[in-house]
Amino acid sequence: MKERDIDQTISVYALRLGDDALILGHRLSEWCSNGPFLEEDIALTNVALDYVGRARNFLNYAAQLRGNGSTEDSLAYQRDCRDFTNFLMHELPRGDFAFTLARQYLLDEYEALFLAELLKSKDSDLAGIAAKSAKETSYHLRRSREWMLRLGGGTDESHRRLQLALDELTGYTTELFEMDDLERDLCEIGVAVDRSALFDRWFSAVSKTFAEANVTLPPASWAVKGGRIGFHTEHLGHLLAELQYVQRAYPGCRW
Amino acid sequence: MKDSKLIPLLPLEEYQRRRRRRESDIPEVWNLLDAVKDPEIPVLSIWDLGVLQDIKKVGEELLVTITPTYSGCPAVDVMKEDILIALQKTGYVNSRVESKLSPAWTTAWMSSEGRKKLQEYGIAPSKHSNTGIQCPHCNSMDVAVISEFGSTSCKSLYRCKACSEAFDYFKNI
Numbered sequence: 118m119k120e121r122d123i124d125q126t127i128s129v130y131a132l133r134l135g136d137d138a139l140i141l142g143h144r145l146s147e148w149c150s151n152g153p154f155l156e157e158d159i160a161l162t163n164v165a166l167d168y169v170g171r172a173r174n175f176l177n178y179a180a181q182l183r184g185n186g187s188t189e190d191s192l193a194y195q196r197d198c199r200d201f202t203n204f205l206m207h208e209l210p211r212g213d214f215a216f217t218l219a220r221q222y223l224l225d226e227y228e229a230l231f232l233a234e235l236l237k238s239k240d241s242d243l244a245g246i247a248a249k250s251a252k253e254t255s256y257h258l259r260r261s262r263e264w265m266l267r268l269g270g271g272t273d274e275s276h277r278r279l280q281l282a283l284d285e286l287t288g289y290t291t292e293l294f295e296m297d298d299l300e301r302d303l304c305e306i307g308v309a310v311d312r313s314a315l316f317d318r319w320f321s322a323v324s325k326t327f328a329e330a331n332v333t334l335p336p337a338s339w340a341v342k343g344g345r346i347g348f349h350t351e352h353l354g355h356l357l358a359e360l361q362y363v364q365r366a367y368p369g370c371r372w
Numbered sequence: 373m374k375d376s377k378l379i380p381l382l383p384l385e386e387y388q389r390r391r392r393r394r395e396s397d398i399p400e401v402w403n404l405l406d407a408v409k410d411p412e413i414p415v416l417s418i419w420d421l422g423v424l425q426d427i428k429k430v431g432e433e434l435l436v437t438i439t440p441t442y443s444g445c446p447a448v449d450v451m452k453e454d455i456l457i458a459l460q461k462t463g464y465v466n467s468r469v470e471s472k473l474s475p476a477w478t479t480a481w482m483s484s485e486g487r488k489k490l491q492e493y494g495i496a497p498s499k500h501s502n503t504g505i506q507c508p509h510c511n512s513m514d515v516a517v518i519s520e521f522g523s524t525s526c527k528s529l530y531r532c533k534a535c536s537e538a539f540d541y542f543k544n545i
Contacts (some may be wrong), residue, residue: 159519170444173443242473252545
């Protein structure tokens, strides 16, 4: 690859990681003032804040490489559904508390493995963002893992809801570990992470927790995917309508 | 040799940060920025916190480098503004603040003076691996976590079993 092409490819990669963080951060922020109790409300919004900050770091880097006057804000607020490249799991509606925490736990285990690899990236900007994010994720994981045990071993109701969440989420996990040509190319030059190589460690970590919590992640007998190439569920449009409302209604508005 | 037998040393990045200040040919600017505080913990300066990394003259311009604490910490934007305002007030009109993410900020960079100020302010300073946390009110070590996350990104919420007071703990990262 030529140097300019490499930059543009890394920009797409950074955009993917930024979109993941932005969309999940937005979903988590929906819990603000709606948490089941005060400490949990604060925890959920703290995690949301970390993700939005992570999104800013990735999108800012993507915008720098992209040039043409792009900024983190133009990438977040002025693209439409088909331009977003986040995984589908991140955009699913927040559901009940068990669903939000089950998704978070599955993703925290994934992020912990992913970031530990990304911080070895030959791209020093990506490695820098990963180093910062990895520390935050270790906190997120400790809490979400504890919640799996509490919900799984809690009441019949909490157990039922957690199991239901896992039944709904299982088919969305496949996408986390599927690579495409773009990421494979970047992997070869030591920039991107080979996500397919993370699956075994991820699966054994989550299986261990779920065994302890007395629930099961059903084998993925179905799989929905397409986020990385802009094919989304119907939920993303609604999410963006809210996230982008002010900039769409008052373009360029500042305060 | 066991780790416990080694003389504790500063993290390399922190050693280098202190040396940059000590050997700087513009010490007055470093002193000036001691007045810029963390807006959420107003007893800590950006130097105490380990956020202020370097101050350099690049041609006519003054370049201030900082390392943000947490990715989403809104205090970072305020700190940047406060740095520029403090500099402009004293005549450094041509200045710029740059964020540097790598190496990532860690609580190990906080000065011992900063830790003392935190304690006096009622926030328990971070402890290695989050063990041996002390109540900032009565110094008891008989404490329990209430919530891993607190009023800002950098803190968790604890309770002292000896004096029954709740207190903030500055997370170790």
